[in-house]
Amino acid sequence: xxxxxxxxxxxxxxxxxxxxxxxxxxxxxxxxxxxxxxxxxxxxxxxxxxxxxxxxxxxxxxxxxxxxxxxxxxxxxxxxxxxxxxxxxxxxxxxxxxxxxxxxxxxxxxxxxxxxxxxxxxxxxxxxxxxxxxxxxxxxxxxxxxxxxxxxxxxxxxxxxxxxxxxxxxxxxxxxxxxxxxxxxxxxxxxxxxxxxxxxxxxxxxxxxxxxxxxxxxxxxxxxxxxxxxxxxxxxxxxxxx
Numbered sequence: 001x002x003x004x005x006x007x008x009x010x011x012x013x014x015x016x017x018x019x020x021x022x023x024x025x026x027x028x029x030x031x032x033x034x035x036x037x038x039x040x041x042x043x044x045x046x047x048x049x050x051x052x053x054x055x056x057x058x059x060x061x062x063x064x065x066x067x068x069x070x071x072x073x074x075x076x077x078x079x080x081x082x083x084x085x086x087x088x089x090x091x092x093x094x095x096x097x098x099x100x101x102x103x104x105x106x107x108x109x110x111x112x113x114x115x116x117x118x119x120x121x122x123x124x125x126x127x128x129x130x131x132x133x134x135x136x137x138x139x140x141x142x143x144x145x146x147x148x149x150x151x152x153x154x155x156x157x158x159x160x161x162x163x164x165x166x167x168x169x170x171x172x173x174x175x176x177x178x179x180x181x182x183x184x185x186x187x188x189x190x191x192x193x194x195x196x197x198x199x200x201x202x203x204x205x206x207x208x209x210x211x212x213x214x215x216x217x218x219x220x221x222x223x224x225x226x227x228x229x230x231x232x233x234x235x236x237x238x239x240x241x242x
Contacts, residue, residue: 018070052077061211080215087208097190129159
């Protein structure tokens with residue numbers, strides 16, 4: 001029997017009482033795209049669905065969705081420790097600190113050594129003051145920052161306390177370096193990339209990001225979006241669906 005012919009076994013869901021759904025967000029989807037896709041699969045049943053911890057469209061990996069009565073616990077799941085893997089690209093910066101915007105400045109990275117790059121991690125472990133990216137969903141005067149940034153408006157940013165408990169470089173192949181980081185709520189990995197480059201007197205932006213864990217939930221336990229959508233469409237025809 002081929003791997004593709006093995007039917008996935010789903011638990012007995014009770015979406016109205018509340019379920020915590022662990023999904024693998026694809027590249028290019030917003031977190032709200034995922035919520036909308038799952039919510040629409042329940043129609044005509046009107047069911048609350050929300051996500052716990054936004055992932056940027058260019059990021060992939062673990063996204064927690066809560067349904068029904070468990071949407072009241074979203075903030076609890078948002079506050080949990082998270083793990084990410086990904087890639088920084090050294091030698092350049094972008095206004096958004098990732099690939100959403102074009103490169104605005106370049107640097108010579110030929111003198112950077114692997115030893116200096118590895119040692120730089122120690123500067124970013126513990127409680128830190130971090131500036132959020134201008135291209136972020138944080139609200140200033142009731143409006144998302146990224147909307148102000150797209151209009152070219154200057155905004156005075158304030159630092160926020162964040163905690164990084166683990167940070168390691170897992171591959172150095174300049175200009176790219178791969179990393180793994182474990183951090184607390186509110187940490188922007190894009191800002192970490194930008195600050196990492198600055199500390200080396202160079203530039204850096206986030207070129208790849210994947211969330212691999214949130215609290216006790218791991219990416220290995222996640223559902224693909226369409227396999228869950230198809231399952232919901234199949235079982236909602238049953239009389240005891242709820």
